Amino acid sequence: MGYGHIVILTGAGISAESGLGTFRDKDGLWTRYNLEDVATPEGFARNPVFVHEFYNARRANLRDARPNAAHEALARLETAWPGDVLIVTQNVDDLHEQAGSRNVIHMHGELSRIRCGACETVSEHRHDLFVDSECADCGVAGTLRPHVVWFGEMPLRMEEIFTALDECDLFVSIGTSGTVYPAAGFVAHVRRFGHARTVELNLDPSEGHSLFAETRYGPASELVPAFVDELLKA
Structure with missing residues (x-):
């Protein structure tokens, strides 16, 4: 099939088999940590030491x-693909x-x-960061934070992402819960144009699984x- 533009959305489920924990499963990170404490600007302001440790x-x-x-x-x-393949990942x-x-992205x-x-x-x-760590560029201490989008902050490069979604003729979602927006709304955005094939590859059905034309369930390391x-043999 001659898909010129493929967009693939990936979530925590694709990395779970590499030993990285998911967030919203029964044993996920948010069952062990309060997201308001470690994944919000307010939590960082209250207790930066704890957030850095996390x-x-x-x-x-x-x-x-x-x-x-x-x-x-x-x-x-x-x-191997002759057209464009873009991965948009929710993973850090x-x-x-x-x-x-x-x-x-x-x-x-x-x-x-x-x-x-x-x-x-x-x-x-790639190593530990502390409250008193100095910025290597400006030399100021105490101003460094993880380059991670926290709840309440705007995801990155959204204009590029929606341009790619508008142009794609195959949209694949892999290992996502379908609960966190704006990524959870990508399949609905693609469907509005009515021409792209939509596929969900996931361990279990996501919250938005019914919006996909095709769904397949099982371990990412087998499905993907x-x-x-x-695709490559078609």
């Missing part, structure tokens, strides 16, 4: 993680890039980057390589 632990977890077969299959698709890990994907930011509140510089940072093989 993200330091997640960075340590990411350092031990490796891409799984689902990440690798999407990287293979990007390399860099497992897509580790697998070889290059055309990736991190709409919720990146765990391996930090942002300075004084000079607004975003820089790579099989789906990519189908």
Whole structure:
């Protein structure tokens, strides 16, 4: 099938088999942490030490993680496909890039980057961050935070994302709960144009599963390589 523009939305489910915890499952991070404490600007203002400890632990977890077969299959698709393949990920890990994907938009930011509140510089940072850490660019201490979009903040590069959704003729959602907007609304946005094929690949049905023309359920490491093989052989 000659899809010229493929947009793939990925969520925590694609990285779960790499050892990175999901958020909203029964054993997810939000069952162990209050999101208002670790994932809001207000929580960071109240207790920056606690928030830094939370993200330091997640960075340590990411350092031990490796891409799984689902990440690798999407990287293979990007390399082999004659048209455009864009991954829009809700994940803050860099497992897509580790697998070889290059055309990736991190709409919720990146765990391996930090942002300075004084000079607004975003820089790579893969180790622990502390309240008194100094910005390498401006030298100011106490102004650094994870480059992660918290609840109440605007996701990144949304204009680019909606332009890609408007142009795509295949939209695939992988490993998402379908509960967090604006990403949960992407399939409805694509359907308004009526021409794109829509597919959900997930461990279980998402909240918006009925909006997809096709749904397949099972582990991402099995579903995604099989789906990519189908596309490349079509």
